[in-house]
Amino acid sequence: MKVFSVFGVSQSGKTTTVEGIIRELMRRGYRVGSIKNIHFQGFAIDTPGTNTWRHRQAGAEMVVARGLRETDVLIPRQLSIEEILTFFDQDYVVIEGISDTLIPKILCAGDEAEVEEGLNDLVFAISGRISNRLSNYNDIPVINALSDVERLVDLIEDKMTSCLPFIHEVKQCHACGVSCRDLASRILRGKATGTECLAKNEVVIDVGGQELSVDYLRQMHIKNTLIKVLANLDSYDGDKEFFIEIRKRNNGMEV
Amino acid sequence: MKVFSVFGVSQSGKTTTVEGIIRELMRRGYRVGSIKNIHFQGFAIDTPGTNTWRHRQAGAEMVVARGLRETDVLIPRQLSIEEILTFFDQDYVVIEGISDTLIPKILCAGDEAEVEEGLNDLVFAISGRISNRLSNYNDIPVINALSDVERLVDLIEDKMTSCLPFIHEVKQCHACGVSCRDLASRILRGKATGTECLAKNEVVIDVGGQELSVDYLRQMHIKNTLIKVLANLDSYDGDKEFFIEIRKRNNGMEV
Numbered sequence: 282m283k284v285f286s287v288f289g290v291s292q293s294g295k296t297t298t299v300e301g302i303i304r305e306l307m308r309r310g311y312r313v314g315s316i317k318n319i320h321f322q323g324f325a326i327d328t329p330g331t332n333t334w335r336h337r338q339a340g341a342e343m344v345v346a347r348g349l350r351e352t353d354v355l356i357p358r359q360l361s362i363e364e365i366l367t368f369f370d371q372d373y374v375v376i377e378g379i380s381d382t383l384i385p386k387i388l389c390a391g392d393e394a395e396v397e398e399g400l401n402d403l404v405f406a407i408s409g410r411i412s413n414r415l416s417n418y419n420d421i422p423v424i425n426a427l428s429d430v431e432r433l434v435d436l437i438e439d440k441m442t443s444c445l446p447f448i449h450e451v452k453q454c455h456a457c458g459v460s461c462r463d464l465a466s467r468i469l470r471g472k473a474t475g476t477e478c479l480a481k482n483e484v485v486i487d488v489g490g491q492e493l494s495v496d497y498l499r500q501m502h503i504k505n506t507l508i509k510v511l512a513n514l515d516s517y518d519g520d521k522e523f524f525i526e527i528r529k530r531n532n533g534m535e536v
Numbered sequence: 537m538k539v540f541s542v543f544g545v546s547q548s549g550k551t552t553t554v555e556g557i558i559r560e561l562m563r564r565g566y567r568v569g570s571i572k573n574i575h576f577q578g579f580a581i582d583t584p585g586t587n588t589w590r591h592r593q594a595g596a597e598m599v600v601a602r603g604l605r606e607t608d609v610l611i612p613r614q615l616s617i618e619e620i621l622t623f624f625d626q627d628y629v630v631i632e633g634i635s636d637t638l639i640p641k642i643l644c645a646g647d648e649a650e651v652e653e654g655l656n657d658l659v660f661a662i663s664g665r666i667s668n669r670l671s672n673y674n675d676i677p678v679i680n681a682l683s684d685v686e687r688l689v690d691l692i693e694d695k696m697t698s699c700l701p702f703i704h705e706v707k708q709c710h711a712c713g714v715s716c717r718d719l720a721s722r723i724l725r726g727k728a729t730g731t732e733c734l735a736k737n738e739v740v741i742d743v744g745g746q747e748l749s750v751d752y753l754r755q756m757h758i759k760n761t762l763i764k765v766l767a768n769l770d771s772y773d774g775d776k777e778f779f780i781e782i783r784k785r786n787n788g789m790e791v
Contacts, residue, residue: 282768296587303594315596317588324603326581332551332632333572339558341570341630345620348579354609354623365600368609370764375596377587485781486766493778499765504782506761509625510754511741513537523748525780526740527759 282369283441284448286376287408289389289399294409294426298389298433299377301426305434306373314371316362318378327355363448367502373441382448383465385440387433393418402466405440406433443468446478446496454480537624538696539703541631542663544644544654549664549681553644553688554632556681560689561628569626571617573633582610618703622757628696637703638720640695642688648673657721660695661688698723698730701751706735 287299299315306313327334327346336344337357346353354368362382366374376384380399389409390396396407396418407418412425424433445468450461456479457464467473475496484500486493495503507525542554554570561568582589591599592612601608609623617637621629631639635654644664645651651662651673662673667680679688700723705716711734712719722728730751739755741748750758762780 296590300590300594303591303596307595313596314598314600315588315591316600316602317591319587319601319603322604324601325606326601326603326608332574335551335555336558336570336572336630336632339555340562341558341568342626343569343624345569345571345623346574346579346581347571347614347617347620348574348581349577349614350612351580352611352613352615352620353581354611354620356607356609357605358607359602359604360607362602365602365607365609368600369598370768371597375591377591483783485783487779487781488776489778493766493769495766495769499769502765503762503780507758507780507782510757511748511750513625514748514750514754521743523744523782524742525758525762525782526742527762527778527780528738528740 282366282371282374283444284366284374284376285385285387285437285441286379286382287387287389288378288380289409290391290395292410293389293391293395294412295377295389298387298408298426299375301430302375302434302437305430306375306437309434309438311372314369314374316365316374316376316379318376320378326353363498363501366448366498367506373437383445383450383462384448385445385465385469387437402462403469405469406436408433440469442471443475444496444498446475446498447480448498451480451497456480537621537626537629538699539621539629539631540640540642540692540696541634541637542642542644543633543635544664545646545650547665548644548646548650549667550632550644553642553663553681554630556685557630557689557692560685561630561692564689564693566627569624569629571620571629571631571634573631575633581608618753618756621703621753622761628692638700638705638717639703640700640720640724642692657717658724660724661691663688695724697726699751699753701730701733701753702735703753706752709735711735 287295289295303313303315333344333346344355386404387406387408388399388404390399390407391410396411404421407421407423408426412423415423417423426433445465447461457477464473464477468475478497480497481500484495484503486495542550544550558568588599588601599610641659642661642663643654643659645654645662646665651666659676662676662678663681667678670678672678681688700720702716712732719728719732723730733752735752739750739758741750
């Protein structure tokens with residue numbers, strides 16, 4: 282699963298850029314998910330008076346609306362990007378409106394001042410309204426997501442050859458010799474692959490005697506899921522090492 | 537995690553009953569989640585024109601709205617109850633509007649005809665508008681969720697001593713000697729505990745040399761999560777047995 286972010290100030294063309302990218306990734310046969318980061322204080326997706334709203338008002342910590350054509354999981358707190366990514370299993374996840382992570386980024390801007398404001402070492406393309414006027418800025422390609430989306434998505438495919446093994450800096454690690462930000466920047470420039478990351482080999486997966494190489498993000502996803510499921514068992518009591526064996530289905534049972 | 541359903545025809549008092557139950561469970565210190573099953577054809581929680589709506593229209597398979605005070609996971613298809621339950625880790629999950637599962641049930645009704653229509657061996661209480669007039673129906677307690685919610689939640693606590701190891705019939709199993717429905721009914725009547733269920737020991741968890749007793753629902757949750765995470769790895773190729781070791785955190789690293 283490859284994750285990147287489209288960010289920039291309001292009215293710079295973020296959503297239009299994201300729409301173009303999603304359509305083109307889909308056209309190429311990829312499965313795509315997206316996250317929209319919403320800064321608006323009053324944002325609430327449910328409507329006062331609905332049954333789901335009443336469940337929430339009564340105190341439910343999580344409410345799911347299960348419709349005939351959609352399922353909506355409503356969680357009354359802001360989750361971290363790491364937590365949110367555990368919901369996805371698509372090929373690509375596009376995030377709109379996040380700039381404070383180590384995720385590779387496309388910067389949307391209306392003019393040079395907005396580019397200068399947003400530019401950093403994790404930006405691999407510039408798009409948005411400024412792409413009507415410029416095609417390059419300090420050797421970073423400026424690409425219009427309406428008229429030239431194929432070239433933009435070619436660049437995404439090229440840059441996202443590896444998924445990042447982390448989203449934020451892994452504190453007190455430096456096991457690979459550099460900071461996570463430096464490693465992210467090197468991966469983006471094709472000078473590292475992500476396998477250099479040595480953070481926390483806490484989850485070891487063995488298939489037929491071969492150990493799988495599992496990156497840090499997936500390790501944390503697996504560990505947190507298992508602990509969440511096991512925490513409800515009377516027979517499990519916390520921070521212990523454990524082994525799990527997943528057997529092949531060995532009979533005709535179906536559910 | 538204990539799961540039960542409140543069902544009945546429209547206007548029978550389902551949402552009012554669910555509200556009362558959630559409030560009382562919370563008052564007793566439990567963490568509670570809920571699911572509302574919506575039969576209305578036109579149900580859609582998002583509003584045409586929003587950025588998340590535009591992501592979905594562009595083709596995103598899953599869209600997350602990450603607000604300052606809420607996170608909403610929008611999935612454009614109806615998930616099964618089993619899939620939805622994997623989102624929860626609360627003590628209790630109350631489902632409104634589902635009758636076609638093996639989950640223990642509270643029937644809401646406005647009159648005797650509606651009780652007769654809905655009654656079955658998995659109903660352990662009756663509530664809703666009829667509870668203004670009756671206190672018992674064929675030896676099943678009829679309890680008002682507004683005036684007598686403590687007694688209703690006492691009954692829930694009493695009946696939900698065990699969580700069901702399944703939600704629907706496990707096809708072609710009968711390993712325990714009876715159907716899943718019969719076992720569910722026996723659990724509800726205190727004549728079985730759920731540990732009788734022998735469905736599919738596909739997931740074996742070992743903590744310090746002791747094998748944990750993990751019910752079928754949790755086994756499927758763990759297996760499906762792991763396969764979903766591993767499916768994205770180039771080094772994993774499908775339906776094989778595998779072993780996972782979760783190690784204790786052995787240094788001061790934090791994230």
